[in-house]
Amino acid sequence: MATMDEHLCSDEMVMALVDGELDPETARRVSEAIESDPALQKKAVMFEQTVSMLEGVYDAPMREEVPAHLLKTVREYDPDRDRSKQGIFARLQQFFSRQLPQPAPAFALVVVILLAGGLYLHYGQRPLQPDGSGVQAIVTSPSFARALERSPDGRIVALGALHARVSPVATFMDRHNRFCRRYDMLAPEDDNRIIGRGIACRGQEKEWRTIVYQQVPEQTQKASSSYEPAASDNPVDRIMNRELSNLLNEQQVRKLIDRDWTGP
Amino acid sequence: MKRSAGEERVFREELVALLPRLRRFALSLTGDMAEADDLVQAACEKALSQRKQFRAGSRLDRWMFAIIHHLLIDETRSMRKKKPHVPFDEGRIFGRAINGMKKLEAKLQLQGVVAAMRRLSDADRQVLALVCIDGMSYKEAAKTMQVPVGTVMSRLARARKKLYALVRQDRGNTE
Incomplete structure (x- = not known):
């Protein structure tokens, strides 16, 4: 009996009563227990308050319009087209998941990945190194394009398996009316070390093509969240100095991202 | 098919x-x-x-x-x-929740709640989001999280106690 009473007075039961989750008989018994115990009354008030605390805090998305890029994704995203752009690993994974019974696909995939990974590390292009090797694979990857397509200036985006991070620093429209973004390439582990700087411009097929990339000499530099004009004369800074008057502000960039890079 | x-x-x-x-x-x-x-x-x-x-x-x-x-x-x-x-964009997150209340007090409280939510684990935030924000029943939340209802209840009770304590603590620090 004592165990039953303890159960009725547990946090979970008091909370369930507050949330209206108990059947009438259990609710009556828990209510009686609460009425005779000030500590349980406090607990009930606490559970009630947590609901009112959270009420409305995150409701902005329920009132505002859904961003155009999200609607476009849901209405127009074509997974088959996307699949054709996927890498060999993703396709192998899909192949195994279709062809083999569980848990064989997982095992087979692990074997394939280990083999491929070994070959990749031995012969292939290594992940981004401090000396800048591996950059080509990164700046032509879908995750890099996605980071520039979707991230406001100042945000650091991890590029997953590519072992690198990119951070758009400034955005402008160039003389050919293309949107371009100056970005920092950051070391995968260190929060602030910049490995390289580049400028990529957006093409008609939503591709972000890097037009200039400058490796940063091995030294510790802090990533900045906004663009600061540079005094040096390297190709990246030269372009940026030329485009200073065409820089877009934070709000303009956010709007462009929301509108899928359409409009001024 | x-x-x-x-x-x-x-x-x-x-x-x-x-x-x-x-x-x-x-x-x-x-x-x-x-x-x-x-x-x-x-x-x-x-x-x-x-x-x-x-x-x-x-x-x-x-x-x-x-x-x-x-x-x-x-x-x-x-x-x-x-x-x-x-730093979060208060205007965007809080939306119109601030309207109609004493602005500063409401802002402080909302800031405290958002900051407290950030300090919870992913699992705690998930169960709070499903039940206290989206309004799912325990059963619905359990199906979404693919765990038994009992687990939802214990996680939820724990998460709410933590949230409450963090908000109170935050309020105590600002007062």
Whole structure:
């Protein structure tokens, strides 16, 4: 009996009563227990308050319009087209998941990945190194394009398996009316070390093509969240100095991202 | 079995109708609107790529919430750990919740709640988002999280106690 009473007075039961989750008989018994115990009354008030605390805090998305890029994704995203752009690993994974019974696909995939990974590390292009090797694979990857397509200036985006991070620093429209973004390439582990700087411009097929990339000499530099004009004369800074008057502000960039890079 | 064009259209329109809830759920998990939108976009792409796995007649919202949470765990946890703290855009997060209340007091309270939510674990935020923010029943939350109802109850009680303590602590520090 004592165990039953303890159960009725547990946090979970008091909370369930507050949330209206108990059947009438259990609710009556828990209510009686609460009425005779000030500590349980406090607990009930606490559970009630947590609901009112959270009420409305995150409701902005329920009132505002859904961003155009999200609607476009849901209405127009074509997974088959996307699949054709996927890498060999993703396709192998899909192949195994279709062809083999569980848990064989997982095992087979692990074997394939280990083999491929070994070959990749031995012969292939290594992940981004401090000396800048591996950059080509990164700046032509879908995750890099996605980071520039979707991230406001100042945000650091991890590029997953590519072992690198990119951070758009400034955005402008160039003389050919293309949107371009100056970005920092950051070391995968260190929060602030910049490995390289580049400028990529957006093409008609939503591709972000890097037009200039400058490796940063091995030294510790802090990533900045906004663009600061540079005094040096390297190709990246030269372009940026030329485009200073065409820089877009934070709000303009956010709007462009929301509108899928359409409009001024 | 290939879906007909009609089924495909209905699926996409149901997904469109869900977007505000998905964004709110993702916002409550991440605390950042832009990050939340990235998460919802990735989840929609995943859902459209794997829609054969979605059984007609089952609840699309549960499926999408589960995808969002898995994506958050799988892909963004390590990234967010390393990411510098970006101050949230209060106007955007709080929306009109501030209107009609004593502005400063409300703002402080909301700031405290958002900050406290950030300090909870992903699992705590998930259960709070499903039950206290989205209004799911324990049973619905359990199905979404693919855990027994008892687990939902214990996680939820724990998360609410932690949230309450953190908000009180924060209030005590500012008073």
